[in-house]
Amino acid sequence: MTRLVGKRLLAVVPVMLIVSLLSFALVALVPGDAAATLGGPSATVEQIAAIRANLGLDEPIVTRYLGWLGHAVTGDLGRSLFSDQPVLGAIGERLPVTLTLAVGALVVAVVLGLPAGLFAALNRGRWQDRTISAGAAGSLSVPNYFVGMVLIIVVSVSFGWLPATGYTAFAADPAEWFRHLVLPCIALGLVPAAVLARQLRGALVGVLAQDYMRTAEAKGLRGDQVLLKHALKNAAIAPITAVGTQFALVLGGSVVVEQVFGISGLGALVITAVQQRDIPLIQGIVIVAAVLVQVVNIAVDLSYGWLNPRVRVA
Amino acid sequence: MTASPTTHDAVSDATTVRPVLEVRGLFVEIDTGDQRAAVLSDVGFSIAPGETLGLVGESGSGKTMTAKAIMGLLPRLTARVTGGEIVLDGVDLLGLSTKQLREIRGDTVAMIFQEPMTSLNPAFTVGDQIAETVRRHRGVSKKAAWARTVEVLSDVGIAAAERRSRSYPHEFSGGMRQRVMIAMALCCEPALLIADEPTTALDVTVQAQVLDLIRHMREALGMAMLFVTHDLGVIADVSDRVVVMYAGQVVEQSGVLDLFRRPAHPYTEALLNSMPGVEAGPRGTLLSIPGQPPAAGDFPVGCRFHQRCGYAAEECTTAGIPLTVVGAQETRCLLHTDLPSRPPLVDLVPEDEIVPEVLLDAEPREPR
Numbered sequence: 001m002t003r004l005v006g007k008r009l010l011a012v013v014p015v016m017l018i019v020s021l022l023s024f025a026l027v028a029l030v031p032g033d034a035a036a037t038l039g040g041p042s043a044t045v046e047q048i049a050a051i052r053a054n055l056g057l058d059e060p061i062v063t064r065y066l067g068w069l070g071h072a073v074t075g076d077l078g079r080s081l082f083s084d085q086p087v088l089g090a091i092g093e094r095l096p097v098t099l100t101l102a103v104g105a106l107v108v109a110v111v112l113g114l115p116a117g118l119f120a121a122l123n124r125g126r127w128q129d130r131t132i133s134a135g136a137a138g139s140l141s142v143p144n145y146f147v148g149m150v151l152i153i154v155v156s157v158s159f160g161w162l163p164a165t166g167y168t169a170f171a172a173d174p175a176e177w178f179r180h181l182v183l184p185c186i187a188l189g190l191v192p193a194a195v196l197a198r199q200l201r202g203a204l205v206g207v208l209a210q211d212y213m214r215t216a217e218a219k220g221l222r223g224d225q226v227l228l229k230h231a232l233k234n235a236a237i238a239p240i241t242a243v244g245t246q247f248a249l250v251l252g253g254s255v256v257v258e259q260v261f262g263i264s265g266l267g268a269l270v271i272t273a274v275q276q277r278d279i280p281l282i283q284g285i286v287i288v289a290a291v292l293v294q295v296v297n298i299a300v301d302l303s304y305g306w307l308n309p310r311v312r313v314a
Numbered sequence: 315m316t317a318s319p320t321t322h323d324a325v326s327d328a329t330t331v332r333p334v335l336e337v338r339g340l341f342v343e344i345d346t347g348d349q350r351a352a353v354l355s356d357v358g359f360s361i362a363p364g365e366t367l368g369l370v371g372e373s374g375s376g377k378t379m380t381a382k383a384i385m386g387l388l389p390r391l392t393a394r395v396t397g398g399e400i401v402l403d404g405v406d407l408l409g410l411s412t413k414q415l416r417e418i419r420g421d422t423v424a425m426i427f428q429e430p431m432t433s434l435n436p437a438f439t440v441g442d443q444i445a446e447t448v449r450r451h452r453g454v455s456k457k458a459a460w461a462r463t464v465e466v467l468s469d470v471g472i473a474a475a476e477r478r479s480r481s482y483p484h485e486f487s488g489g490m491r492q493r494v495m496i497a498m499a500l501c502c503e504p505a506l507l508i509a510d511e512p513t514t515a516l517d518v519t520v521q522a523q524v525l526d527l528i529r530h531m532r533e534a535l536g537m538a539m540l541f542v543t544h545d546l547g548v549i550a551d552v553s554d555r556v557v558v559m560y561a562g563q564v565v566e567q568s569g570v571l572d573l574f575r576r577p578a579h580p581y582t583e584a585l586l587n588s589m590p591g592v593e594a595g596p597r598g599t600l601l602s603i604p605g606q607p608p609a610a611g612d613f614p615v616g617c618r619f620h621q622r623c624g625y626a627a628e629e630c631t632t633a634g635i636p637l638t639v640v641g642a643q644e645t646r647c648l649l650h651t652d653l654p655s656r657p658p659l660v661d662l663v664p665e666d667e668i669v670p671e672v673l674l675d676a677e678p679r680e681p682r
Contacts, residue, residue, distance in 0.1 A: 210432065216435065217419070218424070220418065221447075229446075
């Protein structure tokens with residue numbers, strides 16, 4: 001198990017190098033001159049050149065990359081071109097909001113998707129199964145911002161049950177924090193919920209037909225022991241992988257959903273950074289998002305070792 | 315004069331010892347696509363405490379279906395019991411709720427299966443899988459359940475049981491996994507053990523060991539056993555009495571010696587003839603049963619075996635044949651009623667020549 005963890009952590013290094021290279025290269029390829037934008041329309045050529053020199057934009061790209069990488073490894077992602085705030089600090093301010101939203105979306109996914117998948121598998125081929133399949137297909141085909149807008153119109157505007165926009169920190173008011181999170185988390189969580197339900201149903205249908213499930217029944221275990229212990233642990237690999245993959249998509253989705261619900265998280269920061277061509281900030285956000293996704297992927301991989309004892313040996 | 319009623323009472327007491335299991339008039343139907351087919355028709359037998367009943371038949375004869383019906387393990391969505399009673403220890407299992415049935419399964423009645431390689435859950439240690447059964451039915455502490463687990467694993471011949479209890483199923487061979495399954499079935503000392511082809515999937519050398527173990531454990535615990543197999547050699551080895559099934563019906567019920575000496579049903583006779591090592595028919599020739607066993611939903615009218623039976627007559631093709639008592643045996647065959655048109659069934663072997671142990675060395679084959 002220790003070897004599995006070690007191997008998995010080593011594999012992060014090349015992935016992060018590639019991500020850093022791509023993010024650096026992509027931003028360098030984007031048309032437009034940060035120095036010119038920063039200087040504004042009235043800036044003189046000399047002023048722009050001064051800005052450029054100040055930012056090191058004159059140096060060859062390889063030198064720039066290596067320098068940036070060296071700082072990044074030590075946790076210094078540079079400073080924003082506009083606010084002059086350290087990039088890591090700017091991200092740190094927004095990250096908790098977006099992470100809360102992402103985790104909340106995954107909670108919604110589990111709360112909806114897990115029972116739906118279980119129920120569909122247990123009633124395979126019957127109307128309950130078909131209803132859940134249709135619901136999942138529907139959830140997958142509706143964009144999250146549309147769901148968000150419908151939720152705002154129906155739940156907030158028509159019924160006034162929950163606030164339409166904004167965010168309250170947990171420390172300030174836990175109840176309000178929760179009330180503000182419900183709708184955006186549902187909007188973001190419906191797609192992962194549908195993916196989870198489908199994956200779980202498929203895996204469970206296979207597991208329920210296994211001989212060891214018959215053994216579990218023959219031992220006289222309670223229904224919940226049979227299903228939640230013996231079946232779920234064996235069926236969990238595919239759904240957990242799917243949820244892990246969904247985490248990256250939820251992070252991406254939060255960019256739009258934060259706009260719909262007027263939440264200033266990482267998504268809102270990304271939009272500002274891109275509009276202003278704030279290169280260090282864009283790079284920093286990409287790197288932080290990649291680290292987050294890597295962490296989730298490692299957690300998913302390690303769960304395999306727990307779920308399937310045979311993986312531990314390999 | 316006064317002694318005679320007492321004697322009579324004693325006899326009737328002996329014969330009315332409450333059986334551990336009594337199956338009466340069991341009917342089961344399955345969904346096959348859009349129609350429903352009867353897979354078990356009027357299946358009945360009983361097992362006395364400490365007795366081993368062999369249940370023999372070809373694939374599709376309904377023997378496994380019968381075992382599953384007793385355990386309440388019929389496929390929930392596709393099979394249903396449409397009639398009969400399954401009385402275990404005086405309780406009709408068919409009248410119980412699923413919840414009540416779960417209390418009994420693994421406790422009063424336990425089952426071991428044909429597929430040792432896949433019957434254990436790969437995600438949990440074998441000790442965990444046995445201990446959870448003990449905890450479920452005995453309600454003891456985790457520690458006590460684990461102690462019982464190690465004890466029962468060691469009873470079934472697993473060396474270093476303490477250490478091996480923490481191993482996963484993939485770390486065991488097929489024969490060892492079947493030992494684990496046996497330990498799991500016996501951990502709560504059931505009154506009845508159902509063994510469904512427990513040695514079929516194992517290597518021949520391991521088969522004998524596992525069979526010995528089952529026999530030994532049965533004697534040690536004094537439990538009754540329903541031993542399901544297609545293998546007459548194994549039947550000769552373990553059973554006291556034998557029920558032969560064909561096309562969802564019981565066609566013969568005999569003591570094990572009677573079954574081999576004078577099978578009362580032509581199907582039993584054909585099964586014996588198709589088994590190497592029994593000196594029936596010309597030396598060295600194995601007789602196979604012509605044709606295929608009928609599929610559920612496609613059982614012929616009259617005797618269900620008549621199309622493949624060498625003795626079949628007109629009377630066999632018109633109406634269902636009742637189970638009739640012939641001496642100590644029961645058979646679903648008209649040969650034992652007065653049918654002048656056919657020769658009587660003969661004893662396969664002279665009474666004192668057959669020794670069931672001989673059958674052990676023979677390698678039986680699945681009749682076709």
